[in-house]
Amino acid sequence: MDIFIPNEISNQFVTFVVDKELTLQANKFLLCSKSKVFKAMFECGLKESETNEIEITDIRYDILKELLSFVQTGHLSKKLEEINIDTIFELFITADKYDIENLKLKCELYLITNTTIENVVEHLKIAHLNNGTILEKYAKEFIKLYFKDIMDTPNFITLMQKYPELLIQIKNIELENTEISCTYN
Known part of the structure; x- marks a missing residue:
């Protein structure tokens, strides 16, 4: 079953136009119920509320399709383990942009469980730039734990x-942990 309604002209649906040619349609009510960003678009008198069309220039078609699939079904078309890491990063960034918290959390948890010395810096960067508070906290703790192995990497x-504020925050983790252990001793 295709969850996207082809060429449906209705006030209940919104059309996403990607790169001025590819289109996807989704239920406007579902979008508004899952995202404050979409809700604002359609309830604040923006152009999108009148045309029921949103032009997308900064998200790939396949990423938008996954995001809309998640909004409408609560699931991605594949398990995260089957999706390449760059796509997961893009889904995370897009979920943050459109305030789709469940998808963002799903991506964060996947990245946390797959954090290694080799990728923790990238995870920290993505989290820091896209309001990934859970992933950011985890990455800082991870870096603190393996600091000697990570500190000299490019x-x-x-x-x-x-x-530089991230380094200060990572250093502060040691101070917090020291203070906690002193209170229990």
């Missing part, structure tokens, strides 16, 4: 030069 050095 990715870590570049990230710390760009966002």
